[in-house]
Amino acid sequence: MDKKLNFQANLLIGSLLFGLFFGAGNLIFPVHMGQLAGANTLPATIGFLITGVGLPVLGVIASALSRSESLYDMAEPVNKKYSVLFTCALYLTIGPLFAIPRTATVAFEVGLADFIGADYLRIGLLVYSLIFFSLTLYFSFKPGRILDWIGKYLTPIFLVLLSVLIIATFISPMGEASQFAPQGKYVARPLFKGILDGYHTMDALASLAFAIVIISNIEKLGVHDPKRKAVETLKSGVVCLLGMGIIYASLAYMGATSLGSVKSGANGGIILSMVSAHYFGFVGQILLAAIVFFACLKTAIGLITSCAQMFSELFPRSISYNNYAVVFTLVSFVIANFGLDTIIQLSVPVLMFLYPLAITLIILSLLSPLIHKQKIVYRWTTGLTIFAAFFDFINAFPDSVKENAVMIKLINFAETYLPGFADGFGWVVPALVGFMVGLIIWKVREKSLN
Incomplete structure (x- = not known):
């Protein structure tokens, strides 16, 4: 009989889940949503949590229940060709086409955009992203030490700083959320709009790609039965749910109250930077810029590594892992220079197509013990x-x-x-x-x- 994991082990796996899902890019969407939703922030946040937190955890549980060793394996009951196409489309979406370029643009928007004149933003982003992706490629060739170092030190520092900013928002609110009228689709259907906003995190897509990492770590702790693995994943998922849920809800509140003291922003990166400057001035802005840079760099290295490994394994007769890493980094660099707003706009149609396929695959996998694939x-x-x-x-x-x-x-x-x-x-x-x-x-x- 398989052993049950103790609380400490569940906390460890929950922290791993949190680390995989919560990159710096996840900061920008709930803040922007809150600013647009205003008085309707609560229902919008509930919707956001369904797709931004609930679905990713379900994705990992579904992979465990269906005994899938990879995303390809999970989608194979549909058709082998479909499985290859879906796997490629999903990895390219959470990789070089959208998520990786977004890491550089978020870091730039939060860190440097405010210090550069409007006339020099394009050249600033070009230079910044060149340095950012040069470092990303360098560490993607040998990711071990830097990922470990960032995971152990920089992510906790990032969370501590973010906690200080969030606490400041609650102790000294910039305004009252109820005094700001909701805009656009947040007026009539805030819950449904929040659900669609959760798509932007791409975490439900990422859960299908990264589930094997979580499951293999649970197996290392002595759990091998698929049902028991699913139970332990669910228990660990509660830790992740609570952590991400609290942060997302707090960031949405931050955005909803921000209009009382700062102007509206085109995206969450700009809003976060203005809020940081409002509470802590120049020093807080610089410190936030440094932490977000390293958090984004960690995410970019992890995604380049994952995508390059997957493509080199899926197509073993093609180019090598290192060559895939170079190609994906170059593509990410080019797309990053279209700017954060453009990347978000371009990603929406793709996410609207891929998310229904990911959701139905998660549900089918959860039901696999009953429908036998x-x-x-x-x-x-x-x-x-x-x-x-x-x-x-x-x-x-x-x-x-x-x-x-x-x-x-x-x-x-x-x-x-x-x-x-x-x-x-x-x-x-x-x-x-x-x-x-x-x-x-x-x-x-x-x-x-x-």
């Missing part, structure tokens, strides 16, 4: 989800693109036939229909064979 169930669920998610994908394009006649017809079709489409959830009903159809076909086939 039946291919027909996986295929029908995933197939109809892809169909519906495509419409969410095109609906997330900028308005200038959606003015095309073909786009208008497609969006009108989705608005007519897909319930919840206007809120970004047009995929839910098709996914449920696909699951039920797959389930019925499986049971009918099973009966006819008996």
